[in-house]
Amino acid sequence: MPEEIATLAGGCFWCTEAAFKLLRGVLEVVPGYAGGxxxxxxxxxxxxxxxGHREAVQVRFDPGVLPYADLLRYFFAVHDPTSEDRQGPDVGPQYSPAIFYHSEEQKRVAEAVMRELAPLYPKPIATKLLPFTTFYPAEAYHRDYFARHPEAPYCRFVIAPKLEKARKAFKSLLRP
Structure with a gap:
């Protein structure tokens, strides 16, 4: 099965990059800017x-190991899909969550996952489903930010708890 690309905006890309690097089947995660x-x-x-850009990540993954639907279920667990222009302490349109689909099949799967998960939230899902248009990799100093700065306050108090929650909820999807 050929590799796929998922482009996802879930707030601060330091968080989403670190979260997706935990998953088996993920081959690469690149933080950047999408959709603007x-x-x-x-x-x-x-x-x-x-x-018009959102902080986002491009996730290169093996769908034979990590199906796109599972990747999206995980994505919904590591961001607040009911918040439009805010993710935790980060506020502004650049933190607005979105799934940028690369194919009609990705769009179809995303719609199905969003329908499946919608009843689990007390408010409507605000995460947008948008066609992929552009992605620009972020500056080098943003790459692997959490891995390079685990003791930074933002990493300790925002990213680390999010990763711990993901580890507990998605053990079957994690790298060994």
Whole structure:
């Protein structure tokens, strides 16, 4: 089965990158900017909230090991799908959650997973389902941020608890 790419915006890309690196079948996770209208944006530009880009990750994965539906169920567990422009302490349109589908099959699977999970939330799902258009890798200093800075306050108080929750809830999907 050929590799696939998933492009997902779930708030701060330091969090989502670290979360997806835990999964078996994930071959690469690249933090970056997706869906906006400004070519080759910088972090500072995206932080203004005017570029249309969201902080996102591109996940290259083996669907024979990690089916896209399971990847999406995990994604919904590691972000707040009911919050439109906020994820935890991070506020602004650049943190708005989205699934950027790369094919009609990804769109179909995402719609099915969203229907399946919607009854589990007290509010409607705000995570957008959008066609993939653009992705620009983030600056190098954002890559592997959690792994390189585990003692930084944001990592200790925001990312680490999120990862611990994911480890407990998704043991069967984790790398050995």
């Amino acid at each position: 209208h400004v070519p080759h944006p910088t972090y500072e530009e995206v932080c203004t909230g005017t570029t």
